[in-house]
Amino acid sequence: MRSRWYHQPLFHMAGAKHEKKAGWLELFFDLVFVAAFIQLGNGLSQKVSVNQFVGFVGLFTPLWLSWTGFTFFANRYNVDDFLHRMLVFTQMFTVGAMAITVPRALAGSHTGFVLAFSASQAIVATLYFRGYKHQPLARDYSRHWAKVFAVGAVIWLISALIPPPYNYVAWFLGVSYIIVTPFHRHSRLLAERYPLDLEHLSERYGLLTIIVLGESFVKMLGTLAKDKNPALEVGQASFALLVICSLWWIYFDDVAGSHIRKKPLSQPIWLYGHLPLQIGLTAVGVALSKITHFDPTQAVEAKYRWLLCGSMGMTFLATALIDSVTERRQAELSDHNRIVMRIFSGLLIILLGAAGGTMNSFWFMTVIGAVCVCQVAFDMLMAPFEESHFHDQSVPAAEVARGVHAKRIPQKRYQDPTKAIRKGTPAGFRKDLYAFFIEGSWIRLWWTMAISYLAINIFFACLYLLEPGSITGARPNSFADAFFFSIQTLSTIGYGSLWPDTIYSNIIVTIEAAVGLLSVAMATGIMFAKASRPRASLVFSENMLLTHFNGEPVLMFRVGNARGSDLVDAHISVSGLIDEFTHEGQHVRRIHDLKLLRSHTPFFTLSWQIVHPINEESPLFGVDWDELPSELVAVSVTLTGHDGTYGQTVYGRHIYQKEDLRINHRFVDVLSTLEDGRMMIDYSVFHHTLPDSASESGSSDDAEVSPPGKE
Incomplete structure (x- = not known):
């Protein structure tokens, strides 16, 4: 029994006896951030511009750091007394104050937001200081982080006294000091000495991602509720739901299901990779609330187009950054394939921001939706099995001693051992794309080639459209002409009606021609190797x-x-x-x-x-x-x-x-001799059998023949 008024904080590390789960106080703490993110999204939604987006990122980062600071403390300490709850409630009030002052901060009045964030950091420092004072274990760790958050709080407090634009420098220094500290050698040594509970952290950041995606739903549904066209509402809601569900799939089927590699800087990169990821997810909700309101026959306005493409591109690239330091738990393909997939998808989406002005919103949203669907399909192909499908068939030693082991041997039908599920295969020994296609079906290869062909041509078409007038003979700002010119270049056709007219377009043509030659060589090699594999019939x-x-x-x-x-x-x-x-x-x-x-x-x-x-x-x-x-x-x-x-x-x-x-069965005879002396084998009865008794009686012609699978 322990006192609810006060008890000693217990230091927690990975490998502890008791598994750490997100507590009710942590979940309650998360709720205040829902309001804060909604306020940030509303501020960006009211005025979409580059300056407003920069302000949005500048305010999102302190909020995210406030949540991260408390989450890491909760990961390290087990404490739930009256004093701790009062400190957490006070920090929730500071976060609420930050949410309330977001509109004024976006308008240029930052004092309230700065003071609230400074108080939030001071409370985190106080939590660590309490751990240092009352818990002898890991005092060097708690002292280090108490100092870090205290210094950050002081820098932000001082920035409230500095007039603009110099106060932004103090903001940058205060945020940078906290962000850079985990990369410092002393911080990494402490992290090695006192390992983090990564399962708990993965759960907490997954919950924050759910909050961010929920904010996207709120924005999207709030906008669609005001639309007067029911038919248009269905199409817009379907597109928005497809994008949000795909982003959910990418995170929880990839990031949340991966192990952090045991390499230098892997943990800080994993941590700060979530910052642009969650900024992008929040901005996607704002962009969807704008784009789904437009006429499908008209082009999407540039600022909303760039907001969606920029935020989705940021999300994909941030996912690639996290993937670079994680290892997929159950996957058939090597992990570097998912990194390449995320990077290419992110760059393609960003290029669509430039090319989207040349197509109506229907085709613009169709291409983006296709990219999202391809992400889901890729994840399913890469990891067709999940952890819950594996069951431990081992027999406890006590049962072996009692002679119970015979009952525990699985009596199920065993499958082909070459089709066995390989659990925990090291990433370096998994299938590469060549083996993936050679061993797979022709349908898999054809679909992959078709999707890759379209994606490459869309990518280069967007590059051509970055410079207006770069293609002679093409209609101004025509995505279709740029796309078909890319097809001609990739396949080295060249009909003569379209050709590059600037240095920039000639450089892109040179690159695309090289990509085309390499792609054709690779596709031809894979197809030839697959078609020429000797197979015994x-x-x-x-x-x-x-x-x-x-x-x-x-x-x-x-x-x-x-x-x-x-x-x-x-x-x-x-x-x-x-x-x-x-x-x-x-x-x-x-x-x-x-x-x-x-x-x-x-x-x-x-x-x-x-x-x-x-x-x-x-x-x-x-x-x-x-x-x-x-x-x-x-x-x-x-x-x-x-x-x-x-x-x-x-x-x-x-x-x-x-x-x-x-x-007690025999096979039916399948060999016979034709009138011209040739042999004939009848495969229609190759698997049929008949009872031994019928054969022994000499009446096999009249006996009932058993087809395969029948007695």
């Missing part, structure tokens, strides 16, 4: 049979050469995957070779019946076949041979699960 029977052959029990299946190509010097190997337990009770899964009556043939063109005798030399000898044996997991088959068509060695493989076993 081998058909394995869907069932393996437990039957008798020459009076002894055997395990049998068959293989067919469906294409009928010359497959010479063919070898086949069969292995059984069997569950066993060591003398110590440890569960192991071993591979045992199954000896065959014939494992090699000089040529293989029709059908090959594979037989494994179950005698004393077989690892399956003595198995009770009345029920599906729990020890036998699967039977693996590999067949290799030299294909005369490809002139290369080809292989085929198949996995038989124990559920594929049929007892």
